[in-house]
Amino acid sequence: MAVLASFGRDRPSQNLSQIAHRTGLPISTAHRVVGELAEWGALERGDDGTWYVGLRLWEIASVCPRGQILRDVARPYMQDLYEGTHENIQLAVREGTELVFVERIAGHRSVDLMTNVGDRFPLAATGMGRVLLAHAPADIQDAVLGEPLHAYTSHTVTDPRTLRAQLTRIRRDHYLVSDRQLSETTVAVATPVRIGTTGPVHAALGIVVTARGVAAARTLRDPLMRAAQGISVELGRRAGVD
Amino acid sequence: MAVLASFGRDRPSQNLSQIAHRTGLPISTAHRVVGELAEWGALERGDDGTWYVGLRLWEIASVCPRGQILRDVARPYMQDLYEGTHENIQLAVREGTELVFVERIAGHRSVDLMTNVGDRFPLAATGMGRVLLAHAPADIQDAVLGEPLHAYTSHTVTDPRTLRAQLTRIRRDHYLVSDRQLSETTVAVATPVRIGTTGPVHAALGIVVTARGVAAARTLRDPLMRAAQGISVELGRRAGVD
DNA sequence: AGGGCTGTTTCCGTCAGGCGGAAACATGGG
DNA sequence: CCCATGTTTCCGCCTGACGGAAACAGCCCT
Numbered sequence: 279m280a281v282l283a284s285f286g287r288d289r290p291s292q293n294l295s296q297i298a299h300r301t302g303l304p305i306s307t308a309h310r311v312v313g314e315l316a317e318w319g320a321l322e323r324g325d326d327g328t329w330y331v332g333l334r335l336w337e338i339a340s341v342c343p344r345g346q347i348l349r350d351v352a353r354p355y356m357q358d359l360y361e362g363t364h365e366n367i368q369l370a371v372r373e374g375t376e377l378v379f380v381e382r383i384a385g386h387r388s389v390d391l392m393t394n395v396g397d398r399f400p401l402a403a404t405g406m407g408r409v410l411l412a413h414a415p416a417d418i419q420d421a422v423l424g425e426p427l428h429a430y431t432s433h434t435v436t437d438p439r440t441l442r443a444q445l446t447r448i449r450r451d452h453y454l455v456s457d458r459q460l461s462e463t464t465v466a467v468a469t470p471v472r473i474g475t476t477g478p479v480h481a482a483l484g485i486v487v488t489a490r491g492v493a494a495a496r497t498l499r500d501p502l503m504r505a506a507q508g509i510s511v512e513l514g515r516r517a518g519v520d
Numbered sequence: 521m522a523v524l525a526s527f528g529r530d531r532p533s534q535n536l537s538q539i540a541h542r543t544g545l546p547i548s549t550a551h552r553v554v555g556e557l558a559e560w561g562a563l564e565r566g567d568d569g570t571w572y573v574g575l576r577l578w579e580i581a582s583v584c585p586r587g588q589i590l591r592d593v594a595r596p597y598m599q600d601l602y603e604g605t606h607e608n609i610q611l612a613v614r615e616g617t618e619l620v621f622v623e624r625i626a627g628h629r630s631v632d633l634m635t636n637v638g639d640r641f642p643l644a645a646t647g648m649g650r651v652l653l654a655h656a657p658a659d660i661q662d663a664v665l666g667e668p669l670h671a672y673t674s675h676t677v678t679d680p681r682t683l684r685a686q687l688t689r690i691r692r693d694h695y696l697v698s699d700r701q702l703s704e705t706t707v708a709v710a711t712p713v714r715i716g717t718t719g720p721v722h723a724a725l726g727i728v729v730t731a732r733g734v735a736a737a738r739t740l741r742d743p744l745m746r747a748a749q750g751i752s753v754e755l756g757r758r759a760g761v762d
Numbered sequence: 763a764g765g766g767c768t769g770t771t772t773c774c775g776t777c778a779g780g781c782g783g784a785a786a787c788a789t790g791g792g
Numbered sequence: 793c794c795c796a797t798g799t800t801t802c803c804g805c806c807t808g809a810c811g812g813a814a815a816c817a818g819c820c821c822t
Binding site for chain 2: 279290314318319338342343373378380394398
């Protein structure tokens with residue numbers, strides 16, 4: 279299990295010694311574990327002898343309800359949204375005090391972001407994260423606001439009181455324009471996705487554009503919120519609520 | 521490990537007893553294993569007490585080179601292709617004698633297919649599978665052609681000799697129009713994706729349309745092959761070949 | 763209320779199979 | 793040719809996984 283955990287975005291493929299070193303396991307033990315995982319298909323071996331994550335894991339993960347089902351429902355809406363805007367469309371869920379990207383649509387024309395599906399960020403770091411934070415349980419909010427907030431850019435809100443006020447505003451307005459909080463060159467609009475029209479917040483939908491101004495982002499608000507609405511309703515229908 | 525394998529598309533969430541029964545493990549053992557997996561994040565528990573695949577697994581799987589990296593590269597091309605056609609765009613790789621879908625783009629307008637990301641099919645069953653089969657090692661081809669071929673529709677090619685001839689034609693033409701082989705209502709165009717312009721075949725790209733005729737599918741051939749070409753070149757560039 | 767039923771959780775003594783040190787093996791560069 | 797680095801195999805020890813059993817928790821039906 280530790281062996282699987284040693285694979286990350288930064289280290290997509292590694293040799294036996296690296297795995298043993300990273301997990302703290304003796305080489306012979308790592309050798310056996312890797313062999314078992316490989317036999318099952320969770321790991322595969324490249325031509326150069328290094329190990330990488332195999333398709334079996336991909337297959338299992340594809341039935342992850344918080345990933346795949348959400349994706350299946352959201353994808354067509356995101357797709358349509360993309361065609362109307364040609365900007366980066368992103369979908370994320372919360373896990374603990376972190377945000378995890380589960381889907382993204384981007385063609386060749388849109389901004390190149392540093393984020394990928396599967397990536398994690400602190401909730402406070404991104405617009406979508408703040409939307410999720412605004413609707414998270416109190417203990418999660420306290421945990422995030424209790425820690426010092428990292429300033430990614432000169433615009434990042436780092437004062438807990440300001441952030442708390444922003445969370446209140448998000449709950450009132452049902453959307454957020456996040457101006458150069460994570461990167462100096464991007465502005466994001468984000469809005470919650472619920473299960474049904476009034477159910478719990480399940481995910482956040484967002485559009486990321488170049489920082490040519492908040493005004494441009496605002497024009498994207500309505501199509502974004504309409505798409506989120508559509509996803510919410512369909513999720514509710516599938517879950518049998520509303 | 522058997523516990524993870526017990527989760528499939530047909531069984532996305534199950535309670536402890538079901539897991540124990542499916543894996544053949546005693547309940548107490550299943551209970552412990554599930555607990556460990558849950559603590560790590562590989563499994564999560566729903567409100568109804570059932571277990572489902574968690575986001576940690578999703579995260580690990582997202583660094584699967586045969587899935588994610590391929591997807592990251594192919595996505596924008598598939599996206600552009602979708603916008604030009606508004607048909608189902610699919611990407612698949614081969615694993616053993618099976619085809620695994622790794623990506624799909626479809627908006628609201630396109631046909632509803634029975635296939636999902638992560639699904640597996642026999643290589644001979646689909647157009648994309650036959651493209652992969654045409655470029656698979658000889659032992660794989662022999663294994664597939666040695667078994668009796670299942671007739672999914674009245675049009676399915678089941679004669680090994682005919683299929684072998686088709687494989688030869690695929691290698692010559694670099695594409696295949698597959699007419700109602702898996703379903704009576706769909707026609708597919710498929711073409712290989714290589715690593716670099718002359719490297720090994722790494723995946724298959726395909727478009728699936730309603731069976732309004734082979735002619736319609738043919739018009740999609742050129743944009744499809746251009747997209748596959750683009751993906752191949754970019755994969756090659758990333759892999760440092762060509 | 764009571765009892766039966768289904769599913770979950772905890773407990774604990776046993777012992778198989780995982781563990782890892784060490785040595786053999788493989789590769790490749792100086 | 794030798795040494796460095798990484799991989800694979802071997803095997804004896806011992807620990808922590810195993811699973812039977814019992815307690816626990818809901819839920820439905822009478």
